[in-house]
Amino acid sequence: MKMDKRVAILLCTYNGSKYLRKQLDSITNQTHQSWVIFASDDGSTDDTLDIIKEFQRRYGEDRVVLLHGPGKGFAWNFISALEASGNDFDYYAFSDQDDEWMENKLSHALKLLDNNQHKPVVYCGRTLLINEEGDEIGLSPLFNKTPSFRNALVQSIAGGNTMVLNKQARDIVIETPKWQEIVSHDWWVYILITGCGGEIFYDASPTIKYRQHQENIIGSNLSMLARIQRIKKLMAGHFKCWNDKNIELLKTFTGRLTPENARILASFNSNRNSNILLRVKMIFDAKLYRQTFFGNIALIVAIIFNKI
Structure with a gap:
C-alpha cells in the first residue's frame, strides 16, 4: 500500500467536548499520515468548536477543516460531510467524537481496501469497548457470516465509527435523497453498497476503542x-x-x-x-x-x- 493514499476523515460533532481531544489526538497520531479531518459540527453549544479550532491552529486549516452540519441529526451529518469533503480523496473514514482510534486504524483498513479498487468497497469491523475512564470492558459481538444484501436488509453489523469507504462507495452513498429520513448512516451504507454489488470487509480485529457512556446515541447494546x-x-x-x-x-x-x-x-x-x-x-x-x-x-x- 502506498502511504500517499489520501484519506478524508469525517468527524461529526455535537456537544462532544468531553472526549473530543482524546479522539483528535488518536487521529493525528495515526501511522498513516496522509489525512484531512473534516469536522462537521451540528450546532454545538459547549467547547467543541474551540477544541476543533485549537487543532486547526496546531495542524493548519488545510488539514483540519470546519464544516457546519445540516442540523438533521447524526446520520445526515455524516452523509453531508461525506459529500462536502469533495472527490479528491482515495478513501473516506467516518469518525465519532468520543472514541479513540488505535494508531494502525487507517493503515490496517487501507491495506485491506487497496487491492479492491475495481468496485465499491467498505471496511468495517469489531470494536474494543471502553468505559468513560478509558478502561477496557469487553468487545463488540463477533460476526462470522459473510456480509451480504440478504443480511443487510434485516441487520446492521458494524458501527459507522469503524467504516472506511473507497471513492466508488462514497460516490454512491452521496446520491442518497436529501429529503428522506435515514434510520442510521452505517446501516444504510451496508444496505446500499451490498445492494449495488459492492463488497464489505468485516474485520474481526478491533482498530478502535468504542467509548460507552450515558451520552451515547447508540451504544454497544450488549447488556x-x-x-x-x-x-x-x-x-x-x-x-x-x-x-x-x-x-x-x-x-x-x-x-x-x-x-x-x-x-x-x-x-x-x-x-x-x-x-x-x-x-x-x-x-x-x-x-x-x-x-x-x-x-x-x-x-x-x-x-x-x-x-x-
Missing part, C-alpha cells in the same frame, strides 16, 4: 437490559418502521441494484406485509439471515407477528 429493550422495540413495530424507511430510500437506487438483489428486495417488499404463509415463504425465497442464532430466532418471531 441483557439492552437486548430486552430491542425485543420491546421489535414488538412495538420499530423494526417494521425502520424497514419501511430503508425500502423507501432504496427505491431511488432500483436501477443500480444487481439483478439478484433487485429480486431479493422485490420479494422482501411484497411479502413482508402479506399473510403469514407468504411471510414465512419469504425467508426461504429471499434467504434472509442475521448473524447469530438468537438473531435469527428474533427474525422469525418478527416475521410470524408481522413486525418486519
Whole structure:
C-alpha cells in the first residue's frame, strides 16, 4: 500500500467536548499520515468548536477543516460531510467524537481496501469497548457470516465509527435523497453498497476503542437490559418502521441494484406485509439471515407477528 493514499476523515460533532481531544489526538497520531479531518459540527453549544479550532491552529486549516452540519441529526451529518469533503480523496473514514482510534486504524483498513479498487468497497469491523475512564470492558459481538444484501436488509453489523469507504462507495452513498429520513448512516451504507454489488470487509480485529457512556446515541447494546429493550422495540413495530424507511430510500437506487438483489428486495417488499404463509415463504425465497442464532430466532418471531 502506498502511504500517499489520501484519506478524508469525517468527524461529526455535537456537544462532544468531553472526549473530543482524546479522539483528535488518536487521529493525528495515526501511522498513516496522509489525512484531512473534516469536522462537521451540528450546532454545538459547549467547547467543541474551540477544541476543533485549537487543532486547526496546531495542524493548519488545510488539514483540519470546519464544516457546519445540516442540523438533521447524526446520520445526515455524516452523509453531508461525506459529500462536502469533495472527490479528491482515495478513501473516506467516518469518525465519532468520543472514541479513540488505535494508531494502525487507517493503515490496517487501507491495506485491506487497496487491492479492491475495481468496485465499491467498505471496511468495517469489531470494536474494543471502553468505559468513560478509558478502561477496557469487553468487545463488540463477533460476526462470522459473510456480509451480504440478504443480511443487510434485516441487520446492521458494524458501527459507522469503524467504516472506511473507497471513492466508488462514497460516490454512491452521496446520491442518497436529501429529503428522506435515514434510520442510521452505517446501516444504510451496508444496505446500499451490498445492494449495488459492492463488497464489505468485516474485520474481526478491533482498530478502535468504542467509548460507552450515558451520552451515547447508540451504544454497544450488549447488556441483557439492552437486548430486552430491542425485543420491546421489535414488538412495538420499530423494526417494521425502520424497514419501511430503508425500502423507501432504496427505491431511488432500483436501477443500480444487481439483478439478484433487485429480486431479493422485490420479494422482501411484497411479502413482508402479506399473510403469514407468504411471510414465512419469504425467508426461504429471499434467504434472509442475521448473524447469530438468537438473531435469527428474533427474525422469525418478527416475521410470524408481522413486525418486519
